[in-house]
Amino acid sequence: MTADPSPGPRSPRGGRSPRPDGPVSILICPACGTKNRIRPSPRGVPACANCKATLPWLVHATDATFDVEAAAQVSVVVDLWATWCAPCRFVAPILEDLAREHAGRLKVIKVDVDANPALAQRFQAFSIPTLVVMRDGGVVDRIVGALPRPQLAARLAPHLPPH
Numbered sequence: 001m002t003a004d005p006s007p008g009p010r011s012p013r014g015g016r017s018p019r020p021d022g023p024v025s026i027l028i029c030p031a032c033g034t035k036n037r038i039r040p041s042p043r044g045v046p047a048c049a050n051c052k053a054t055l056p057w058l059v060h061a062t063d064a065t066f067d068v069e070a071a072a073q074v075s076v077v078v079d080l081w082a083t084w085c086a087p088c089r090f091v092a093p094i095l096e097d098l099a100r101e102h103a104g105r106l107k108v109i110k111v112d113v114d115a116n117p118a119l120a121q122r123f124q125a126f127s128i129p130t131l132v133v134m135r136d137g138g139v140v141d142r143i144v145g146a147l148p149r150p151q152l153a154a155r156l157a158p159h160l161p162p163h
């Protein structure tokens with residue numbers, strides 16, 4: 001047992017206040033293979049530090065980091081999944097593929113529902129996979145269950161920003 005020695009009033013407790021600069025994700029550039037350390041940004045899209053290619057934006061969020069990750073200008077798909085869920089494993093590579101295809105227009109945020117019960121509740125992920133499509137912070141569609149790639153792409157198409 002240790003007393004909290006920090007004098008400041010904003011000392012982080014229980015991870016409830018993420019640092020202002022937010023979490024960092026490693027995004028691998030499909031063009032040159034460079035590993036880019038990317039912070040969430042409410043404006044713009046991530047680009048490769050080496051070759052300037054627009055990076056596929058797929059990150060893992062937690063109850064603590066979700067809101068800063070979801071504040072993106074592009075369309076957001078929240079993938080509520082769990083390690084034991086077979087249909088989730090079916091959907092995962094399809095989402096990775098769509099994130100590559102729609103780099104610069106789509107951000108995929110993966111949320112492990114077992115590790116992040118608050119988000120599971122907030123998005124009512126009673127059955128997984130549940131995909132929640134968001135634009136400008138608001139929910140615009142919910143897709144419950146695994147869809148094959150063509151159907152999933154068709155559901156997302158109307159929610160993607162124009163080229």
Ligand SMILES: [Zn+2]
Binds near residue numbers: 029031048049050
């Ligand atoms: Zn690159």
